[in-house]
Amino acid sequence: MRTPLSILDLAPIARGETVASSIAASVDLARAAEESGYERVWYAEHHNMPSIASSATSVLIAHVGAQTNTIRLGAGGVMLPNHSPLTIAEQFGTLDAMYPGRIDLGLGRAPGSDQNTMYALRRDPMSADSFPQDVLELQAYLAGETRVPGVDAIPGKGSRVPLYILGSSMFGATLAAALGLPYAFASHFAPAMLEPAVAAYRRDFKPSGQLDRPYVIAGVNVLAADTTAQAQEQLATSRRVRAAALFGRGQALTDEQADQLLAQGAAHHVDQMLTYAAVGTPAEVRDYLENFAKVADADELIVAHQAPTTEGRLRSVTLTAEAMAA
Secondary structure (H helix, E strand, O other), X not given: OOOOEEEEEOXXXXXXXXXXXXXXXXXXXXXXXXXXXOOEEEEOOOOOOXXXXXXXHHHHHHHHHHXXXXXXXXXXXXXXXXXXXXXXXXXXXXXXXXXXXXXXXXXXXXXXXXXXXXXXXXXXXXXXXXXXXXXXXXXXXXXXXXXXXOOOOOOOOOOOOOEEEEEOOHHHHHHHHHHOOOEEEOOOOOOOOHHXXXXXXXXXXXXXXOOOOOOEEEEEXXXXXXXXXXXXXHHHHHHHHHHHHHHOOOOOOOHHHHHHHXXXXXHHHHXXXXXXXXXXXXXXXXXXXXXXXXXXXOOEEEEXXXXXXXXXXXXXXXXXXXXXXX
16 A cells, blocks of 8 residues: 655745745646645744744635645644643644634644744743643644633544644653544654654554554655666755755855865764655655655655755656655
8 A cells, every 4th residue: 555645844944045036836746746645745843943834824825725635734833832821722723614524733842943933932941841831732722622721622622633743852752642643743854763763653642532443654855866877966955955054153154165064073963863764866865765665664765855955856846746645
């Protein structure tokens, strides 16, 4: 049976591009994903990152939803400690009312930012500690079974938007298992704990009203192109972009400067993040993804198409879907 395929759209703002062009590219990508038979497209909440345009995640989902018809859309994820559960229930309840049966809500507990950004968000540094309780409060709002007397999420009440726990450690695996929720592992950038976390989740899973058996989504990078050489060229550019983003201190770097960073040690971190990457022709990508699904013990793959241009990503979306359907 074919492994379902979804997309994590990182909404990248490439060198020389604008936020407006990035958002337009996200619309084009979602449309291509819908035409190619992907299950869903998710967007992640990031703040204070000059190369990512998905900070207002629910607003982006609303915009893309208006320009697509059937594909599921969601957060992969909302960093719940940055928000009150009621606010997120209202936002995703609104989205569900606009696009019934198409909205997912993935939840993470990482700050997704530095100390100054946490201050700018007015976030309490200890707020991650209450993540399990906040998930339950949010779930109750969406079910119409509020845990806060006299307070309902309107919109949101009774919508039962499906929740997913995101993680890259044993914490998320344990929580998703205990709450009987699907588990999405961020192996596309934090691969180290993939196998033990998924094993623990499957072992300890307790059925719930949302889910009767474990369901694992695993993240994987993809660079599919018409030739192996094209894919490798895109990978080289992607490594430079990551090196500049991680170690460039916010400066616009030339290719030579990025290569210098890689040579001076950035390559270790960048390549670790790219541990799971399907790079090459459609056939090469298909072989890699089929094997990765077994290694990850995944029910579904969510792919991050890493081509540095919009055209490259759209081509990768189409080639990957065609290869996996073959």
